[in-house]
Amino acid sequence: LQRTNVALAGGGNFTPKLSTDVSVQYTKQDAQNRPSQGYGADNVMWQFIWFGRQVDTKLLKERQYREDGSQFTWNPVWSNSPYWTSLVNRNEDGRNRVVGVASVTYEFTPWLTGTVRSGTDWSEEHRRHLYKAGTIGISSVGVNGAFGETNIFRRETNNDFLLTGNWPELGDYSLTVNFGGNRRDTHYRDNSIYVRDLVVPNLFTRANSAVDLPSLSDWRSRTRVNSLYGSMVLGFRNYAFLELTGRNDWSSTLPEEHNSYFYPSISGSVILTEAFPSLQGDLLSHAKVRAAWAEVGSDASPYQLIDPFASAVPFRGAPRLGASNTLRNANLKPERTAGWEVGAEFGFLDDRLRLNADYSFKATYDQIMAVAISPMTGYSSRYVNAGKMSSRSFELIMGATPVRLDNGFEWDLTASFTRTRDVVDELAGDLTSLNIGTYYGVSVEARPGERYGNMYGRQYVRDGEGNIVVGSNGLPLNSSSNPTGLLGNYNPDWIGSLRNRFSYGGLELAFQLDTRQGGVIYSMTNYYGRRSGVLKETIIGREESATQRDYVVPGVKIQEITAAGDTIFAPNDIPVMAQEYHRNLGGIAEAFTFDASFVKLREISLNYNVPRSLTDRLRVSNLRLGLVGRNLYLWTDVPHIDPETAMSVGNLQGYEYGQFPSARSFGFNVSVTP
DSSP, X not given: OEEEEEEEEEEEESSSSEEEEEEEEEEEEEEEOXXXXXXXXXXXXXXXXXXXXXXXXXXXXXXXXXXXXXXXXSBTTTBXXXXXXXXXXXXXXXXXXXXXXXXXXXXXXXXXXEEEEEEEEEEEEEEEEEEOTTOOSOTTOBTTBEEEEEEEEEEEEEEEEEEEEEEXXXXXXXXXXXXXXXXXXXXXXXXXXXXXXXXXXXXXXXXXXXXXXOEEEEEEEEEEEEEEEEEEEEEETTTEEEEEEEEEEEETTSOGGGOEEEEEEEEEEEEHHHHSGGGOSSXXXXXXXXXXXXXXXXXXXXXXXXXXXXXXXXXXXXXXXXEOSEEOOTTOOOEEEEEEEEEEXXXXXXXXXXXXXXXXXXXXXXXXXXXXXXXXXXXSEEEEEEEEEEEEEEEEEEEEEEEEOTTSOEEEEEEEEEEEEEEEEEOSTTOOOEEEEEETTEEEEEOTTSBTTEEEEEOOOBOTTSOBEEOTTSSBOOSTTSOEEEEEESSOSEEEEEEEEEEETTEEEEEEEEEEESOEEEEHHHHHHHHHTOSGGGGTTOSSOTTOOOEEOSSEEEEEEOTTSOEEEEEOOOEEOHHHHHHHTTTOGGGGEEEOOEEEEEEEEEEEEOOHHHHHHHTOSEEEEEEEEEEEEEEESSSSSOTTSOSOOTTSOSEESSOOOOOOEEEEEEEEEO
């Protein structure tokens, strides 16, 4: 990965009342062979999961080709060598991005200013993936190779104005008023081609396609949002503040009768120790309370109002168009989120002990979602405004300076705690479940009254005491008759951190611990690693021979079923082969769902501020030298993987497959202030 950044900023005063500011930032980024994740032959970690332990990886690294020109790999039937994937096949991407802003400000009076500003964020990106001739195990790659190319263009342009009135001294009061407007235009274009086989091996051009119709896609979108907004901040004696805001948006992605939506907010704060000086003393040095309420509106994604037709493969030269599987809705309304927040800050013992607490609640309703409908309509789903979700969050930050000596030694620590609960309150109509997504038999589903992020999948069959039930073959029961239930929630119960800093003279030593407690993760690395026999858990029961049959699965077997229909269980005593046991677990999601809790030594840093006597001789005002190490150690009960780096983000989380090991990093820095 190579990245180049160039930034330029400037400004000027043409008259005492007229000023301008201009800034431009250019970024160029080029990357080669980014690693893939998830299930697939492009992921070298997926290949290692299926590796035999006897494979000589050093030999694979030294040789990529056989004498006849074919790929040299450990399994020439269906698995590429990991070095073929990482060194022979190629993926590359390049991106150019320009962010520019220009503004003009005029001071009409000492208390009134006006600003006009225009800015754009422009980028173009080119991606290319090359599969060399000889690649195996990928159905979309022909014998002579394949390639795909994608060009992505993005542009967001904002034009706005802002009038600001400022009266800092109105007796005991101060007042700031803003009124402005904005126009935001976005333009997105994505063109791609994929050629699955070539005429001339390794000549990666469209003209060399061995198929008549390569896979093509062309997606374009444009949106516009016009906005007017205002705010007022009223202060009293510099310790009490009240802020009011209001904003109205008009969005092009919503129907005309619903494309206007207004959302206000109100917030206030009081510094109690300033309002009531008698509160301040040796114990209490600072106290502040705050509260806020706000509503926010949001629009839809582009082109959700009218049913589009997408081009399909031509039939005998005649163009074909097909309808989407999702029915659009010309009556969509904007989503709404309303919430409130209360908080307080306290400082004790001359701020040697500090406390910041915050509690918030928000509810989102009129959500825009695709809900399932009868296939008899010709569609599988339809966009509607429906559902309601609520979220409650509590955050606590505590700081302390336990030691502060006269010789300059100081120990400072900061701890944080955050707990959030997202709940699905309602779904569309009488809908009882909304499938957010499914991966290898495990679904993330939204169900009314339950937490958002719940994961459901096949579980063990258990007796009344929770013991795993095995069949007559000695293996855990595993069929469609197994119960499907809640495996857990991918969100943590709480997250926290602890940072310690020690300083003496010019030296400063700091370290930070981060933790996530609760939540689950579904690990396909453990699933297939046990199925293929490469993980250490599969050693048990085959120490002497892979075919020995002396492993007894912990659990119970069915001894008899009484005439009354009651089942009597007995301890399992049926020996099986280890291979049978681990392969039989496939499909029982509970077996590979783990508590995702962890503690990480996130960072250790050592810095030295060079004394002023030396910086003066070097003719600099400040010189700071530092060493840093990040992600240094992990404590977790999840086997073989780091639960923090799963393969998915957004609404579909909690899954892992073929994860790359987390990287420790070490570095040094030099900071110079002229």
